[in-house]
Amino acid sequence: xxxxxxxxxxxxxxxxxxxxxxxxxxxxxxxxxxxxxxxxxxxxxxxxxxxxxxxxxxxxxxxxxxxxxxxxxxxxxxxxxxxxxxxxxxxxxxxxxxxxxxxxxxxxxxxxxxxxxxxxxxxxxxxxxxxxxxxxxxxxxxxxxxxxxxxxxxxxxxxxxxxxxxxxxxxxxxxxxxxxxxxxxxxxxxxxxxxxxxxxxxxxxxxxxxxxxxxxxxxxxxxxxxxxxxxxxxxxxxxxxxxxxxxxxxxxxxxxxxxxxxxxxxxxxxxxxxxxxxxxxxxxxxxxxxxxxxxxxxxxxxx
Amino acid sequence: xxxxxxxxxxxxxxxxxxxxxxxxxxxxxxxxxxxxxxxxxxxxxxxxxxxxxxxxxxxxxxxxxxxxxxxxxxxxxxxxxxxxxxxxxxxxxxxxxxxxxxxxxxxxxxxxxxxxxxxxxxxxxxxxxxxxxxxxxxxxxxxxxxxxxxxxxxxxxxxxxxxxxxxxxxxxxxxxxxxxxxxxxxxxxxxxxxxxxxxxxxxxxxxxxxxxxxxxxxxxxxxxxxxxxxxxxxxxxxxxxxxxxxxxxxxxxxxxxxxxxxxxxxxxxxxxxxxxxxxxxxxxxxxxxxxxxxxxxxxxxxx
Numbered sequence: 001x002x003x004x005x006x007x008x009x010x011x012x013x014x015x016x017x018x019x020x021x022x023x024x025x026x027x028x029x030x031x032x033x034x035x036x037x038x039x040x041x042x043x044x045x046x047x048x049x050x051x052x053x054x055x056x057x058x059x060x061x062x063x064x065x066x067x068x069x070x071x072x073x074x075x076x077x078x079x080x081x082x083x084x085x086x087x088x089x090x091x092x093x094x095x096x097x098x099x100x101x102x103x104x105x106x107x108x109x110x111x112x113x114x115x116x117x118x119x120x121x122x123x124x125x126x127x128x129x130x131x132x133x134x135x136x137x138x139x140x141x142x143x144x145x146x147x148x149x150x151x152x153x154x155x156x157x158x159x160x161x162x163x164x165x166x167x168x169x170x171x172x173x174x175x176x177x178x179x180x181x182x183x184x185x186x187x188x189x190x191x192x193x194x195x196x197x198x199x200x201x202x203x204x205x206x207x208x209x210x211x212x213x214x215x216x217x218x219x220x221x222x223x224x225x226x227x228x229x230x231x232x233x234x235x236x237x238x239x240x241x242x243x244x245x246x247x248x249x250x251x252x253x254x255x256x257x258x259x260x261x262x263x264x265x266x267x268x269x270x271x272x273x274x275x276x277x278x279x280x281x282x283x284x285x286x287x288x289x290x291x292x293x294x295x296x297x298x299x300x301x302x303x
Numbered sequence: 304x305x306x307x308x309x310x311x312x313x314x315x316x317x318x319x320x321x322x323x324x325x326x327x328x329x330x331x332x333x334x335x336x337x338x339x340x341x342x343x344x345x346x347x348x349x350x351x352x353x354x355x356x357x358x359x360x361x362x363x364x365x366x367x368x369x370x371x372x373x374x375x376x377x378x379x380x381x382x383x384x385x386x387x388x389x390x391x392x393x394x395x396x397x398x399x400x401x402x403x404x405x406x407x408x409x410x411x412x413x414x415x416x417x418x419x420x421x422x423x424x425x426x427x428x429x430x431x432x433x434x435x436x437x438x439x440x441x442x443x444x445x446x447x448x449x450x451x452x453x454x455x456x457x458x459x460x461x462x463x464x465x466x467x468x469x470x471x472x473x474x475x476x477x478x479x480x481x482x483x484x485x486x487x488x489x490x491x492x493x494x495x496x497x498x499x500x501x502x503x504x505x506x507x508x509x510x511x512x513x514x515x516x517x518x519x520x521x522x523x524x525x526x527x528x529x530x531x532x533x534x535x536x537x538x539x540x541x542x543x544x545x546x547x548x549x550x551x552x553x554x555x556x557x558x559x560x561x562x563x564x565x566x567x568x569x570x571x572x573x574x575x576x577x578x579x580x581x582x583x584x585x586x587x588x589x590x591x592x593x594x595x596x597x598x599x600x601x602x603x604x605x606x
Contacts, residue, residue: 020346039343039376040343042318043321063408065375065376076369081317092408094408095408105366106447107446
């Protein structure tokens with residue numbers, strides 16, 4: 001099953017050096033999830049050839065413009081392109097009022113339904129669930145109420161181990177029950193516990209999006225052993241005080257979170273417009289967590 | 304005095320082929336005027352190296368998103384870049400509510416003043432004036448209340464004709480008065496009327512922005528002999544019925560307006576996303592008005 005992340009926007013609040021504001025596309029087996037939607041996200045979808053008809057769920061972290069100013073344009077283009085299937089949007093409550101004021105003044109009649117799901121940000125909550133994935137909020141610490149998002153693959157049915165079928169002479173008729181968790185009793189009346197006969201088909205994969213936030217460790221337990229962690233890294237070490245003051249993070253701090261969480265891989269982004277060259281940001285992060293990568297636009301990260 | 308137009312966005316409602324929504328920059332002797340502000344206008348200002356500190360007046364034609372979705376991002380970037388001098392915005396009344404809803408939810412405290420000037424669209428009105436330029440609204444016919452903008456250079460003091468100084472022996476002391484309109488009485492008591500002694504320093508230059516609108520001739524008299532006419536041209540001949548239905552114009556119709564107005568030059572834009580190649584649109588326009596040019600982004604037109 002395909003599970004990957006495409007970076008559409010990598011920059012912080014002020015666009016610079018042809019880097020765009022925050023926006024990520026997560027692709028799970030052809031189903032697309034948009035995470036944040038800064039200005040120009042619809043241009044980036046075009047540029048990277050992403051099929052927006054497969055996008056049914058949009059997650060907005062907070063109401064600073066670099067995380068949502070592209071949403072109204074994307075919705076308008078959906079409408080002009082005769083989208084008919086429903087769209088779900090998860091974000092702060094105020095965003096619904098913003099959308100509605102735009103639609104009122106442009107006298108827009110939507111051809112598709114928008115289901116708006118306001119996020120309650122008191123504690124981590126499951127806000128989305130389907131047969132394969134679930135999405136939990138991550139409570140972040142920023143100047144406005146802000147949540148990250150943890151996408152976790154659901155573990156499917158357990159897989160029966162071929163060698164155990166032979167070893168215990170398990171009849172085929174009993175295999176479906178064992179996959180669902182049943183134990184097996186052999187011809188001698190001996191019970192073999194399910195855990196000995198089966199295994200999960202693969203380790204469940206996961207992706208955590210953490211932007212924007214000041215450095216904090218309070219959500220580390222929630223993202224323990226996450227496969228891919230995206231964490232904002234607005235500043236280099238030299239501007240650590242500025243990071244604290246503006247409720248942002250340095251590359252080194254993002255890497256510390258990744259290390260403490262035991263993440264497999266870290267992607268950093270939300271770069272300050274003061275840095276044209278990002279080498280220093282990357283090297284400072286890698287001193288703490290070698291498996292760090294820059295969120296270069298157009299890059300696809302396998303999860 | 305420099306007076307030119309830079310095309311920042313050329314496309315109609317749905318961005319396509321790396322063409323952006325409507326946005327023009329008019330430069331009058333270093334003073335910048337932004338006309339419409341589709342999504343991504345701030346990226347285009349960066350791309351074409353336009354110094355936004357010299358931009359003090361923004362004109363918005365109507366509240367379809369492809370003409371204003373970039374405004375809130377531009378204002379936010381002004382604020383993050385510590386703009387302090389006031390900004391004037393001229394547009395439909397509803398735009399002020401839209402801006403304020405955004406600022407409310409992002410808890411934005413502006414560091415500069417915005418003076419919002421709601422446009423009354425009952426008839427053409429002068430909405431801006433300085434020592435060199437005035438701007439009148441042009442009433443257009445679209446699905447929402449829409450105005451174009453006519454930028455007219457003010458004619459300065461009349462220039463005295465050198466040969467008349469010699470012919471009539473005009474003393475230097477009288478020249479300032481004659482420049483301001485006085486007649487001259489010569490040594491024999493004969494009065495030479497001012498009109499014979501002076502001329503305007505140059506023909507006043509003008510630029511008219513007409514987008515969006517269905518084909519109409521009602522404003523032709525207002526833009527008579529305009530130097531540069533920008534007129535939307537969303538469709539080719541084949542889609543003339545669609546133009547009428549959606550309150551847009553074909554290239555041929557735009558050219559007809561230019562011809563009737565006796566414009567010196569026509570620029571067409573607001574291209575439909577259905578056309579990757581614009582050759583047909585251009586050739587159909589040039590059949591009617593040979594001095595037609597496509598609004599290719601980044602092009603600078605002298606006025």
